[in-house]
Amino acid sequence: MQSKALTGESRDQALTALRRSGSGGPVLDVLVIGGGVTGAGTALDAATRGLSTAVVEAQDWASGTSQWSTKLVHGGLRYLQMLDFKLVHEALTERGLLLKTLAPHLVKPMPFLIPLQHRFWQRAYYGAGVTLYDLLANFMPGRRALPIHQHATRSRLHKEFPDLKDHTAIGAVKYYDATVDDARLVTTVVRTAHAYGAYAASRTQVVRIVKDEAGRAVGAVLRDLETGEELQARARHLINCTGVWTEDVSTLAQTEGGLRVLASKGIHLVIPRERIHGSSGLFIQTEKSVLFFIPWSRYWILGTTDTPWELDRTHPVATAADIDYVLEHANAVLTTTLTRDDVIGWYAGLRPLLQPGTKKGTDSAKVSREHTVASPIPGLTVIGGGKLTTYRVMAKDAVDFALGDQAEELPSITDQIPLLGAVGEAAMRRRMPSLRATFGWSEQHTDHLLHRYGSLVDELLDLISTDASLAEPLEQAPAYLRAEIAYACHSEGVLHLEDLMMRRTRLIYEAPNKGLAAVPEIAALAAQWLGWSSDRTSREIEGYTALAQAEIAAAAQPDDAAAAAVRNEAADIAPMVPLEGLPDAPSPATAAYDR
Numbered sequence: 001m002q003s004k005a006l007t008g009e010s011r012d013q014a015l016t017a018l019r020r021s022g023s024g025g026p027v028l029d030v031l032v033i034g035g036g037v038t039g040a041g042t043a044l045d046a047a048t049r050g051l052s053t054a055v056v057e058a059q060d061w062a063s064g065t066s067q068w069s070t071k072l073v074h075g076g077l078r079y080l081q082m083l084d085f086k087l088v089h090e091a092l093t094e095r096g097l098l099l100k101t102l103a104p105h106l107v108k109p110m111p112f113l114i115p116l117q118h119r120f121w122q123r124a125y126y127g128a129g130v131t132l133y134d135l136l137a138n139f140m141p142g143r144r145a146l147p148i149h150q151h152a153t154r155s156r157l158h159k160e161f162p163d164l165k166d167h168t169a170i171g172a173v174k175y176y177d178a179t180v181d182d183a184r185l186v187t188t189v190v191r192t193a194h195a196y197g198a199y200a201a202s203r204t205q206v207v208r209i210v211k212d213e214a215g216r217a218v219g220a221v222l223r224d225l226e227t228g229e230e231l232q233a234r235a236r237h238l239i240n241c242t243g244v245w246t247e248d249v250s251t252l253a254q255t256e257g258g259l260r261v262l263a264s265k266g267i268h269l270v271i272p273r274e275r276i277h278g279s280s281g282l283f284i285q286t287e288k289s290v291l292f293f294i295p296w297s298r299y300w301i302l303g304t305t306d307t308p309w310e311l312d313r314t315h316p317v318a319t320a321a322d323i324d325y326v327l328e329h330a331n332a333v334l335t336t337t338l339t340r341d342d343v344i345g346w347y348a349g350l351r352p353l354l355q356p357g358t359k360k361g362t363d364s365a366k367v368s369r370e371h372t373v374a375s376p377i378p379g380l381t382v383i384g385g386g387k388l389t390t391y392r393v394m395a396k397d398a399v400d401f402a403l404g405d406q407a408e409e410l411p412s413i414t415d416q417i418p419l420l421g422a423v424g425e426a427a428m429r430r431r432m433p434s435l436r437a438t439f440g441w442s443e444q445h446t447d448h449l450l451h452r453y454g455s456l457v458d459e460l461l462d463l464i465s466t467d468a469s470l471a472e473p474l475e476q477a478p479a480y481l482r483a484e485i486a487y488a489c490h491s492e493g494v495l496h497l498e499d500l501m502m503r504r505t506r507l508i509y510e511a512p513n514k515g516l517a518a519v520p521e522i523a524a525l526a527a528q529w530l531g532w533s534s535d536r537t538s539r540e541i542e543g544y545t546a547l548a549q550a551e552i553a554a555a556a557q558p559d560d561a562a563a564a565a566v567r568n569e570a571a572d573i574a575p576m577v578p579l580e581g582l583p584d585a586p587s588p589a590t591a592a593y594d595r
Contacts, residue, residue: 003420003456004195006187006493008530014199015224015231018054022219022232028052030402031220031235033206033249035059036066037182037388039241040189041395041414046239047198048417049399049410054199054233055190056222058576059314060499061202062186065243066388067503068316068349070268070292070304073098073107073389074177076370077130077283087370091389096145099178102392102418105425105454106188107180109146110295112281113161115169115333130175146176161278163335174280179294182388183503184452187492189391192419202493203574209238209253209380217253217379225574226495237402240382243352244313250376252579258376259384260355263310265560267318268303269326270345270509271338276300284333291329297448298479299344299510302326309350311564314576316348317554319563345509346555354385373401421454428455439464439471448479460487476518480505485522489529496573497523497540498547514548546570 004010021028030046032039035057043055057063075092098107114130130149152172157164160174194200201224208221210232219234240249243261250258266289273295282293294301305322323346327338354372371386371394381402386394396412403410432446435457449457460483464470470483488494488504500522502508507515519541527537550570557563 001195003191003459003491005491006191006194006200007491008495010194011201011493011495014054014201015204017199018056018201018222018233019231021234026052028054028233028235030054030237030239030399031056031233032239032241033220034064034241034243034245035061035186035190035200035202036064036241036243037062037186037189037391038243038383038386038394038398039239040186040193041391042239042241042383042398043198043200044189044193044196044417045392045395045399045412045414047193047196048413051410053193053197054201054235055193056200056204056206057202058205058225059203059574060495060503061190061493062183062503064245064313065349065352066186067183068266068268068347069182069388070266071179071182071294071296071301072110072177072292073180075389076387077175090393091387094390094392095178097392097415098180098389099145101415101422103180103185103188103422105421105450106185106419106452107178108451109176110179110281111160111174111176111279112283112292113152113157113172113174114283115157115164115172117169130173134175146178149173149175160280161282163277164282165333165335168333177281179296180388181452181506183506185388187503188419188421191492192417195420196417200493203495205576206249206252207577207579209249210234211253211377211379215377217377223577225576236379238380239398239402240380241398243384244350246352246382246384248579249380249382253377253380255376259372259374259382261352261384262308262355263313263316263350264353265307265309265316265348265350266304267322267326267346267348268301269323269343270296270347271300271302271342272344273298273300275338275342276334276336282333284329286329291326293330297510298444302330306351307560309560311560312568313350314572315564315567316350317551317560317563317567318346318348319557319559320555321558322348323555344512345514347509352384352386371397373397375401421456424455425450428457435461441471444479445473445481449481452484459491460484463487463490474518474521476521477505477507477511477515479510480507482521482525485525486529489526494526494530497526497544498573500526501544501548508548508551514551516545516548519544540573543571543573 029051030053032043032055039055043053046053073095075088134148152174154171157172190200203225205223205225206220207223209217210219212218217238221232223230244263246259246261284291289306309316331337373383375381381398383394383398392414400407429450436446463486464483470486472482474480488500492504494500501515523537523541547570550567554563554567557566
C-alpha cells in the first residue's frame with residue numbers, strides 16, 4: 001500500500017465521484033458524514049472491506065472534538081470503579097494495537113503517577129485497581145505493550161515529580177498509558193483510508209438527507225463550502241459520525257428517531273515544561289473532574305474541566321473562570337505557583353455525551369457503555385459517544401450495523417492495517433543520527449519528526465531535495481521545519497492557513513499569542529505550495545489573525561455566554577450554511593473569501 005496525497009486535486013476527484021453517484025453514475029456503497037476520528041476510522045473500515053467509500057467533513061479534518069482532546073490513548077482507569085471490565089479491556093486492547101501495530105509512530109508510552117495520601121487503604125485500593133488494569137491489558141501472553149505498574153515511595157515520587165508538595169502524598173502508584181496528537185491521528189487515518197481507495201472531501205457540508213418513496217435514506221445533498229456549489233450524492237449506506245452534531249443529521253433526515261447527544265465542555269492549559277519539574281504524568285481526582293498533568297513535547301498539558309455547553313458548537317471557548325479553576329487546582333498540589341503569565345496556550349473542546357434512551361422510532365443496538373449505534377430510518381446509521389482510544393472499534397461497529405448480514409461476508413480487518421508511517425518506522429529511527437549530521441538537526445527535531453511522520457519522513461526528505469531551505473526550522477516556531485508546512489500543503493489536505501496553525505501544527509496553543517509571530521512565514525510557504533495570490537494570502541492572514549485575537553479576548557471573559565459572543569465576532573473562513581428544520585442558534589460571523 002502506497003501513500004496518496006490529499007490535495008486540492010484529490011478533493012476535486014472526490015466531489016466528482018460524489019456528483020456522478022447522484023446523476024446516474026456508480027452509486028457509492030458507503031457515504032460517511034463527519035471527518036473526526038470516528039468518521040475517519042469508519043471510512044478506513046469500509047474502504048478496507050472493499051466497499052466504494054466517500055467521507056465528507058463540513059470543516060477541516062478533525063476540526064471538531066477530535067482536535068481538542070486530552071491527548072491520551074488509555075483504557076479508562078475510572079471505569080474499573082464502575083466494574084465495567086469489558087469496556088476497560090476493549091480500550092486497553094485498542095491501546096495495545098495502536099502502540100504495537102497500527103500507529104507506533106503516533107502513539108507513545110507515558111508513565112503516570114497517582115499520589116497516595118493514605119498509606120494503607122489507598123495503596124491497596126489503587127494498587128488493586130491498576131493491577132487489574134495491567135491484567136486486562138495483558139490478557140493474552142506475549143501481547144504486553146507497556147510495563148506493569150509499580151509502587152513508589154515518597155522519596156521516589158519526589159525524584160520523579162520534584163514539584164509535587166511533600167505533604168500531598170506519602171507515595172504513589174505508577175502506571176502506564178499513552179499519548180497522541182489527536183488531530184495528527186485523524187489526518188493520518190483519513191490519508192490511510194484514501195490510500196485504500198476512499199474519496200475524501202473536506203469543507204463539504206451535508207445540507208439534506210435524500211430519501212426514496214419508501215422512506216429509505218439513499219443519498220445526501222452536499223454544499224461545497226469553498227465554491228458554494230450544491231450537488232447530490234447517492235449511496236447504499238449513509239453513516240453519520242458527527243459527534244455533538246449527531247441530532248442535526250436526524251433532523252435533516254426528517255425523522256424523530258436517532259440518538260440523543262449533549263455537549264460537555266472540557267478545557268486544557270499548555271504550560272512550558274520548565275515551569276513544572278517532573279518526568280512522569282500526574283493523575284489527580286478533583287471534586288468535579290480529573291486533573292491530568294501530561295508531559296507534551298516541550299510543554300505540560302493540564303486539564304480538564306467538565307461543564308455543560310449549550311452555545312455555538314463550532315467554537316467552544318475557555319473562559320477566565322475555566323483557566324483560573326485549572327490553575328487553582330494545579331497550584332493546590334504544586335510547590336511552584338503557576339500564574340496566567342505561565343499559560344502559553346489553552347483550548348476548549350466538547351465531549352458528545354450520550355443520553356439515556358434513544359428517540360422514538362429508532363432501531364438501535366447498544367454496543368457498549370461508551371458508544372451506541374442506531375438506525376433512525378433505513379439506510380442511515382448513526383453512531384454516538386465513544387472516545388479517541390476506541391475509534392477503530394466504533395468504526396467497525398458502525399459499518400457492521402450498516403451492512404447487517406453482509407458484514408459476515410465482509411468482516412472488518414482494520415486491526416491488521418497499520419496507518420501510514422507505521423511500517424518502516426523502526427528503520428527510519430535508525431537513520432536519524434545520519435540525518436542529524438546531514439542537516440544539523442537536534443535530537444529533539446528528529447524525535448519530533450518520527451513522532452509525527454514515522455517512515456513518511458522520507459516524503460519530507462524528497463521535498464527537501466528540491467529546496468534545501470525546507471530543512472531549516474521556522475524562524476518564529478523553531479520546533480517545526482519549513483518542510484512540514486510544505487508537506488502539509490502538498491500531501492495533507494490543507495485548504496486554509498487556519499488548517500496549518502490549528503491542526504497540521506498545533507501553534508494555536510503551542511506558541512505565545514496563538515502563534516501570530518510565525519504566521520507571515522507560514523503563509524508565504526502556503527502561498528508558494530498552494531498557489532495563492534497576494535490578495536488571497538493577505539485575506540488568509542487577516543482571517544487567522546482575527547480568529548486568534550477573538551480567542552484571546554474570549555479567554556478574558558467571565559462566563560460562557562460572554563466568551564462565545566466575543567469569539568463569534570471573528571468570521572469563519574468557510575462558514576457552514578444554516579440548515580432547514582434546525583432551531584436558530586447563535587452563529588459566528590461569516591465572510592466571503594475568493595477561492
